[in-house]
Amino acid sequence: ADISLKFYQNYQKQLEQLKLIREENERTKAAYEIKSQFLSTVSHELRTPLTSLKASLDLVNKGALGEVPEHLKRAIGIAAKNGETLAVLIDDLLDLQRIEAGEMKFRFKPVNVNDLVTEAVESTADFAAKLGIQVTITPCVEDGRINGDPSRLIQVMNNLLSNALKFSEAGSTVNVRVETLGSRIRVSVEDTGVGIPEGAKERVFGKFTQVDSSDIRKVGGTGLGLNIAKQIVERHDASIDYVSELGVGTTFFLDFDRLEDTQHERGSLQAPA
Ligand code: ADP
Numbered sequence: 001a002d003i004s005l006k007f008y009q010n011y012q013k014q015l016e017q018l019k020l021i022r023e024e025n026e027r028t029k030a031a032y033e034i035k036s037q038f039l040s041t042v043s044h045e046l047r048t049p050l051t052s053l054k055a056s057l058d059l060v061n062k063g064a065l066g067e068v069p070e071h072l073k074r075a076i077g078i079a080a081k082n083g084e085t086l087a088v089l090i091d092d093l094l095d096l097q098r099i100e101a102g103e104m105k106f107r108f109k110p111v112n113v114n115d116l117v118t119e120a121v122e123s124t125a126d127f128a129a130k131l132g133i134q135v136t137i138t139p140c141v142e143d144g145r146i147n148g149d150p151s152r153l154i155q156v157m158n159n160l161l162s163n164a165l166k167f168s169e170a171g172s173t174v175n176v177r178v179e180t181l182g183s184r185i186r187v188s189v190e191d192t193g194v195g196i197p198e199g200a201k202e203r204v205f206g207k208f209t210q211v212d213s214s215d216i217r218k219v220g221g222t223g224l225g226l227n228i229a230k231q232i233v234e235r236h237d238a239s240i241d242y243v244s245e246l247g248v249g250t251t252f253f254l255d256f257d258r259l260e261d262t263q264h265e266r267g268s269l270q271a272p273a
Contacts, residue, residue, distance in 0.1 A: 036101055043094045050090065054083045092224040096207070099231045106149040106235055110259055113146060113178050113185055114139040120157035121176060127162060132170035135161070140178040144185045146256040152232050156240075159225040160189040160252045167250070168193035180258060188253040195246035204242070205230050 057080045059065055068076065098104040114137075121135050128135050157176075164174045168191045177188045196204060196211060203209040208223040226240075233240045233254055244250035 036097055039093060039097045043090050043097065046086075046090050047094075050083060050087055054080070054087070057083060089222045089224075092222045092228060095228050096224055099228060099235075104152075104232075104235075106152060108147050108149055110145050111148045111150050111153065113144040113187060113256075116148075116150060116153055117157065117176050117178055117187060120154050120161060123154065124158060124161045124165065128165055128174070131165055131168075133165050133168055134173045135165075136173060136175045138175060138177040138179075140180050140185070142180050144178055144180055145259040146185055146236070146238075147259050148236050148256070153236070156229040156232050156254070157187070157189075159229045160254075163225065164189050164191035164193065164250070164252070167191065181255075183258050183260075185256045185258045186253050187256075188251050190249065190251040192249040195248055196242070196244040196250055197246055201242075205240075 057076060060068060060076055061080065095104065117137055117139070121137055124135070161174065161176070168174060172192050175188075175190045177186075177190065179186050179188075200211040203211050205226050206223075207227045210223045230240050236256060238254055238256040240252065240254050242250055242252040
């Protein structure tokens with residue numbers, strides 16, 4: 001009887017603990033939902049006034065409201081640049097919220113990787129020119145296609161390219177390589193910039209984390225880009241990683257499953273939601 005009483009008491013205790021865990025889980029879930037909702041509302045609410053602010057600055061900048069005195073040009077330039085930084089941060093926050101809530105839409109279709117890379121390089125050409133860095137492409141010779149969402153993949157490529165540019169010296173070269181490795185296709189973004197210290201991988205792909213000391217940055221960032229990129233890449237059943245050496249450079253690479261001809265004929269493959 002003693003043993004069964006002990007057993008019963010133990011059982012009651014475990015039930016009690018289970019109940020506490022369940023309640024804790026409910027509270028965590030509710031808090032998470034409130035956080036998501038808050039993030040989404042705030043981001044949307046910030047975006048509208050910012051758009052109008054940027055438009056007004058643009059008007060002043062273009063001289064549409066009359067000649068801008070020289071001494072004000074610099075101040076207006078700084079305001080415009082900060083507006084741009086804020087817009088990127090808000091977009092990143094919105095993207096992060098969407099992707100984590102499973103609300104980011106992906107439209108998968110066969111994508112030619114050489115073409116994709118060319119488009120991404122073109123879209124960052126102005127930024128590269130401003131920093132005095134040359135961007136070259138080493139395309140793959142074989143027909144390299146993957147199943148992907150082109151605009152999301154361009155977003156990932158833009159992030160890798162702008163990082164490579166941000167952390168490189170003027171006069172250097174960033175190379176984007178596309179190569180087939182058996183049934184896989186690899187896209188690499190190679191820079192000869194500052195490099196990433198050892199053991200920083202978790203921080204590099206984390207949220208709001210930057211591993212460099214801010215004085216070497218030419219352009220600000222949110223520390224969200226690579227976290228979003230990783231989540232987008234994973235939705236493609238692909239992987240993202242890098243190798244780096246301090247003071248020598250960094251190569252980020254994306255590995256995708258190559259689309260075979262038979263798969264191509266099936267056309268647009270929707271990824272599971
Ligand atoms: P950020 O908006 O700060 O660029 P990311 O998530 O894109 O955020 O990158 C996270 C951090 O990883 C960067 O702040 C930087 O410290 C490091 N990093 C990313 N790419 C490179 C690179 N090509 N060279 C050196 N450091 C890099």
